[in-house]
Amino acid sequence: MKNSQNVAADAQANAMMGIKEHKKPGLKKFFKENSGFLYILPWLIGFIVFKFLPFMSSLFYSFTNYNLFKQGIDFIGLDNYEKIFNTPKLVKSFVVTFKYAFMTVPLKLVFALFIAYLLNFKLKFINAFRVAYYIPSILGGSVAIAVLWQFLFQNNGLVNTVLGVFGVEPINWLGSSKYALFVVSLLRVWQFGSAMVIFLAALKGVPKDLYEAASIDGAGKFTQFIKVTIPLITPVIFYNLVTQLVQAFQEFNGPYMITRGGPMGSTTLISLLIYQNAFKLQEMGLASAMAWLLFIIVAGLTAVSFISQKYWVYYGDEER
Amino acid sequence: MTRRQKEILNTVFRYVIILGVGIIMIYPMLWMLGASFMKSNSEIFGSISFIPKSFTLDGYKNGWNSTTYSFGHYMLNTYKFVIPKVIGTVISATITAYGFSRFNFIGKKFWFGVMLSTLFLPQVVLNVPQFILFNQLGWVDSYLPLVVPSFLAADTYFVFMIVQFMRSIPRELEEAAEIDGCNSLQRLYYVVTPMVKPAVVSAALFQFMWSSNDFMGPLIYLNSVKKYTASLGLRMMMDTEVGFDWNKVLALSVISIIPSLIVFFAAQDQFIEGISAGSVKG
Numbered sequence: 001m002k003n004s005q006n007v008a009a010d011a012q013a014n015a016m017m018g019i020k021e022h023k024k025p026g027l028k029k030f031f032k033e034n035s036g037f038l039y040i041l042p043w044l045i046g047f048i049v050f051k052f053l054p055f056m057s058s059l060f061y062s063f064t065n066y067n068l069f070k071q072g073i074d075f076i077g078l079d080n081y082e083k084i085f086n087t088p089k090l091v092k093s094f095v096v097t098f099k100y101a102f103m104t105v106p107l108k109l110v111f112a113l114f115i116a117y118l119l120n121f122k123l124k125f126i127n128a129f130r131v132a133y134y135i136p137s138i139l140g141g142s143v144a145i146a147v148l149w150q151f152l153f154q155n156n157g158l159v160n161t162v163l164g165v166f167g168v169e170p171i172n173w174l175g176s177s178k179y180a181l182f183v184v185s186l187l188r189v190w191q192f193g194s195a196m197v198i199f200l201a202a203l204k205g206v207p208k209d210l211y212e213a214a215s216i217d218g219a220g221k222f223t224q225f226i227k228v229t230i231p232l233i234t235p236v237i238f239y240n241l242v243t244q245l246v247q248a249f250q251e252f253n254g255p256y257m258i259t260r261g262g263p264m265g266s267t268t269l270i271s272l273l274i275y276q277n278a279f280k281l282q283e284m285g286l287a288s289a290m291a292w293l294l295f296i297i298v299a300g301l302t303a304v305s306f307i308s309q310k311y312w313v314y315y316g317d318e319e320r
Numbered sequence: 321m322t323r324r325q326k327e328i329l330n331t332v333f334r335y336v337i338i339l340g341v342g343i344i345m346i347y348p349m350l351w352m353l354g355a356s357f358m359k360s361n362s363e364i365f366g367s368i369s370f371i372p373k374s375f376t377l378d379g380y381k382n383g384w385n386s387t388t389y390s391f392g393h394y395m396l397n398t399y400k401f402v403i404p405k406v407i408g409t410v411i412s413a414t415i416t417a418y419g420f421s422r423f424n425f426i427g428k429k430f431w432f433g434v435m436l437s438t439l440f441l442p443q444v445v446l447n448v449p450q451f452i453l454f455n456q457l458g459w460v461d462s463y464l465p466l467v468v469p470s471f472l473a474a475d476t477y478f479v480f481m482i483v484q485f486m487r488s489i490p491r492e493l494e495e496a497a498e499i500d501g502c503n504s505l506q507r508l509y510y511v512v513t514p515m516v517k518p519a520v521v522s523a524a525l526f527q528f529m530w531s532s533n534d535f536m537g538p539l540i541y542l543n544s545v546k547k548y549t550a551s552l553g554l555r556m557m558m559d560t561e562v563g564f565d566w567n568k569v570l571a572l573s574v575i576s577i578i579p580s581l582i583v584f585f586a587a588q589d590q591f592i593e594g595i596s597a598g599s600v601k602g
Contacts, residue, residue, distance in 0.1 A: 036423020
């Protein structure tokens, strides 16, 4: 008896408190309304600890001579940045990185779009082809594929053998500073599958009646592609462009494993020198400065892409 | 030429290109597989055919034990960090996505923007200070630097993917569950998670393949050969063997990508759906 009375009284008290809370917005209400915040808290902690603080501290390190081997850390202002611009090897690596990115990104996107366009026609075995094209993207970053690439472009490797059938003299792909960067770039272009899948999904979203209308107006397949398809998928072109740019500027695995940056530094991308300075020479300050320069370049290009959006990217819902 | 003839010609043309490119894409891998069963370098080089004249397992046998530890040891090491990483990613990404797609709180838009911007943040800028941090924690030469961040939703790509998916799911069931007295955590566990399973599964699959192929992370953080992953083991083998037998290296390369290929073929539709869902809807 006593117990149940207590329970009832408690419940009543609670209910009253509940009502009170409702009337008077307080701390409790604030927590209740923002309880969703708790769910993003793990991410937020991770973001601060593993991204934001490292991001800021690498900017700080870039102004210091921090070296894990040596004692102490001195603030040296812009010396690291000056050193980068005065070291031909480092300047060259930036040039090589630009060459690499501007060679691979357009090639990869054009290729991906072209194949996606063909796959979008109703052909048989489409799924089998889609899978075949996609596999390289999955395995592309692995050491195994780097081994394969090195193997294909040996002096007596498959590529030269095939070229030999057409009467082309064997080419020293990996040993000449003229071709090595091209070989490394080709590895990335070969992985066009992920961009292709994204294009394919976008192409499927282009309404059929637009093609029919264009066709009635006498537009051929090519004109339809340029005037109808391309404008409608510009958002996806934009997405692929930005993600591919960001990735290309950071490329490490290919040149590191296939050519080790050689010959004559012709495939030494910035990321290779950052790795070497940071983890072989422990020059954390200099490596941070290089990383920040790279970041500024990538951020600049991303910003330009985002600003340029309004001139060429068509978002359907804006115009309606 | 009639319209119909032109149509047929176009179709043939398309097939030829698609088939030709397909062969260029796949042939190198077939050749790798074939060459791994060949006897010697002289047989491997100089022939276009990928079918071995005399089928032999020498490459596999000799390659397996060619370094201090067997290749199986490196493979096992790989999954020692990949599996916890996949689990961490799935749990933390789902929870974070739930927070962003189902609740209102102060600064939500801001934090979501921050999260999206980290998608474009180059990892290169973070490598040095992250290494210094993990070095101070004494985590270098362990799998912790590779695993722990993923328990805090470090791979925001997956959070974004799951958010997109959650947004497309109607909320009626959750509202019903709420009326029935489910708190938000119970709703996440019993109602939301089963419905977003396709997105979660494709996130897990992607993370599995990406991290099994990861090279730079293990390269930076693992020093002792005993802890090497398959990619580092393969790399070490290439470094130590001068004028090596290609069949050995190729055999191990084949072994190292088999798990990824199995996962891919078992769930190819998931992958292709996943990759297009993450980008196009966004």
